[in-house]
Amino acid sequence: MRKTLLFLLILTGAAGILFSYFTLLADWVNTYFIDMNSHNYLKAILESAVLLMYIYSGIKFFNRHVGSLR
Numbered sequence: 001m002r003k004t005l006l007f008l009l010i011l012t013g014a015a016g017i018l019f020s021y022f023t024l025l026a027d028w029v030n031t032y033f034i035d036m037n038s039h040n041y042l043k044a045i046l047e048s049a050v051l052l053m054y055i056y057s058g059i060k061f062f063n064r065h066v067g068s069l070r
Helices: 001-032 042-067
Strands: none
Touching: 001 042
């Protein structure tokens, strides 16, 4: 029962994080290609860097914590 609850909590958290990631990605694409970020290169570079750090952190977290559950 305890492992099932832990699995459900991890699954719910992962779904929430995945939803947040795709929301951030959609916002980044919208801002970069549709809005006026083409004139503000610093903002575009900073937003891209934050998104890449978010992806890197997620992959690192997944490898460290999910690998230890086996």
